[in-house]
């Protein structure tokens with residue numbers, strides 16, 4: 489028999505109310521023994537809650553959710569008690585004595601998944617919604633929990649199965665003289681449009697993953713340009729050390745913040761130059777690597793003393809969409825600079841607090857433009873990207889074989905179906921499930 493599990497569903501620590509959740513075949517018996525009977529399904533009832541010795545632990549609201557119309561699909565019960573550590577500990581004791589065991593991380597959601605209440609992408613959406621710290625993350629997670637990715641992937645799977653049926657139909661009648669022609673009519677066009685849909689989904693500039701993980705903005709430039717000063721101004725706190733000594737910053741200093749409703753990571757880096765020692769050299773190496781991977785680069789120059797060599801080296805690292813920040817306009821007028829196509833120039837003085845508004849506006853606009861909601865749902869995890877890439881590669885191989893070897897095309901189409909099914913969790917890939925659900929918190 490399946491275990492009956494329980495967990496604190498609310499956050500640990502002192503709180504006005506704590507919620508304990510129970511799921512499994514013993515839920516009714518446990519609720520009955522603690523609350524002295526079962527309330528009406530899905531209606532809160534105030535009850536004295538008693539431990540095994542008959543003593544009252546607390547008075548609280550109880551809820552009874554008979555399966556399958558519950559979150560997990562099993563019989564579930566909820567106890568809303570006063571949120572003190574001693575109350576919670578006594579309730580946990582009473583639930584254990586009554587026959588439930590503490591749940592593992594993600595176990596409630598995993599049971600919901602196993603009872604068909606959620607597919608894997610919806611379960612991930614639920615985890616993301618619990619973790620969401622910004623408006624953009626909340627919106628993306630809720631859409632995913634509501635099945636945006638599930639219906640996209642299930643839709644593709646259905647189209648693929650129709651294509652597969654057409655191809656396998658041809659394999660079953662190999663004598664027909666007009667097989668290739670028939671195939672080109674029935675399978676080639678839908679296969680082509682499916683390939684285009686997968687390509688589109690992948691070519692989204694990692695939007696969904698960035699919404700989950702944060703949009704990285706790297707501050708790069710020669711020593712003493714004012715990168716750390718600028719980081720502190722944008723972060724509105726003294727996150728990084730600022731001195732007049734060139735080579736002050738060595739490690740990467742990261743600040744997390746919210747811009748336009750999305751998570752952003754500002755990364756201050758070591759000044760770029762021929763390093764004086766191995767510590768600084770490592771700092772420069774990390775700075776260049778971060779600049780390379782970042783979603784946006786802010787190249788910073790000190791207008792009062794930049795050299796043409798520094799300028800050229802920095803411009804070579806900027807890409808379309810990046811910005812060149814001409815700092816210290818309180819010391820000198822910004823020079824006219826020929827920048828690569830698509831690079832914005834923003835002149836400012838961190839010290840005089842002038843021109844920072846234009847930079848803030850540019851950053852907000854860029855984040856909104858790159859991460860803002862589109863019609864199509866975005867894949868939000870590397871797991872999704874890998875599976876869609878795998879499906880796409882199989883579809884491309886199938887396209888090659890279609891007119892010549894329908895049976896080979898069929899085998900590749902099967903692989904593509906499997907890749908899509910691993911996405912939604914239709915096929916049981918145990919280690920995938922373990923990985924996905926272990927990332928949940930206890931009580932979810």
Ligand SMILES: Nc1nc2c(ncn2[C@@H]2O[C@H](COP(=O)(O)OP(=O)(O)OP(=O)(O)O)[C@@H](O)[C@H]2O)c(=O)[nH]1
Pocket residue numbers: 710711712713714715716717718729730731732733734735736737738757758759760815816817818819836837838839840
């Ligand atoms: N006049 C003036 N000085 C500034 C301005 N911004 C920064 N500074 C000064 O420039 C010096 C270097 O600033 P940092 O922020 O440490 O420069 P950095 O680019 O981080 O330097 P490294 O970490 O050494 O590469 C400090 O003395 C700052 O006070 C500015 O807008 N105007």
Ligand SMILES: [K+]
Pocket residue numbers: 711712730731732733734735736737
């Ligand atoms: K410095």
Ligand SMILES: [Mg+2]
Pocket residue numbers: 715716717728729730736737756757758759
């Ligand atoms: Mg610095």
